[in-house]
Amino acid sequence: MRKISYADAVSSQPENLRRSLSGQLEVLAGLDQRWLPGETVGVVAMGASTHSGQALLTALGQAGLRGVNITASDLALMREGFEPADHYVVVSESGLSPEPISAAEKLAPGRRIGITNVPDAPLSAVVDHVLPLGGFDDSAVYTIGYTATLLAYSRLLRALTAGDEGQPGFFDSERIPALVSEVLANYSGAGPKAAEHLREARTVDFVGRGYSLASAGEGALMFREALQLPTASFDTYQYLHGPMEPLGPSSGLVIFGDGRELSLADSVLDAGVKVVLITAAPGEAIARPQHPNLMVVEIPTEATDFARAIVEAVIVHLIVGAVAENAGLAIQGFRYHQDDTKLQPVNRTA
Secondary structure, three states: EEEEEEHHHHHHHHHHHHHHHHHHHHHHOOOOOOOOOOOOOEEEEEOOHHHHHHHHHHHHHHHOOOEEEEEEEHHHHOOOOOOOOOOOEEEEEEEOHHHHHHHHOOOOOOEEEEOOOOOOOHHHHHEEEEEEEOOOEEOOOOOHHHHHHHHHHHHHHHHEEEEOOOOOOOOOOHHHHHHHHHHHHHHOHHHHHHHHHHOOEEEEEEEEEEHHHHHHHHHHHHHHHOOOOOEEEEOOOOOOOOOOOOOOOEEEEEEOOOOOOHHHHHHHHHHHEEEEEEEEEOHHHOOOOOOOOOEEEEEEOOOOOOHHHHHHHHHHHHHHHHHHHHHHOOOOOOOOOOOHHHHHOOOOOO
């Protein structure tokens, strides 16, 4: 997997999501397990993949299954032989993250599905099935891999549970690449506008719930990784219980949602907080849409469940790119290199 420019990665998402769809058919057909009501599915991951897992947990709950989002490194703290779930989805885009690999080695064989963009990476040796993302090149701060992982969750849910079209969490995955194309075409101006709106922000909070909590976590992480800005992410209702108190004129707030999120946004505008509200709510539901501290990004109402999380992520990608351009930042990777966050890839030509 080569690193490509951030702009190229963002713009190539539709074609790579199509590639991801076509490359998973055989694996999905060959899965020899089912997720049954009352069972627990554990997502085992680190970083952005952990945030994406929140979307799967929401969908699992809607399907009547328990879900747990396990920080992969926490498995080392658990009692030897303890199984925190009945089934596992072990996620690492590179397939080289040591924590998910080490965790998967300790989990019971037979119920471990790996999601990775590099099927012959070390992760594949410690899971029972590999659902490939597509083997595409990605930006140094991952973009395609995040949306492709959400798409993979959607397909796993359809393949391994008894739900059908129309059930929450079962948005037609085949429609997602076209939907992403529409977002890239129709929201190209939203990135620069949001970047300008947040220009003076010294910290940015991200807030959402359900599928959108995944977007909040990913947005906060991307602002830290790509833009080197202090950020945090919160569930909407958790945010009301104290974390919002530092907000002021130097604060930015990105909110995803259509319910309590609307009044949350309105409650901080007069304090000088710059708010970007990403919502499918009708305009009349927004109390003061013309307030100078509020920018509203209206997203398609048809985008539900995983599709909504993907649309929100793509809009975040556009905002990050525009903020970086305004600041003269090149999105090229991390400033602080850590030797133990990736295993060395196997040299297949040696």
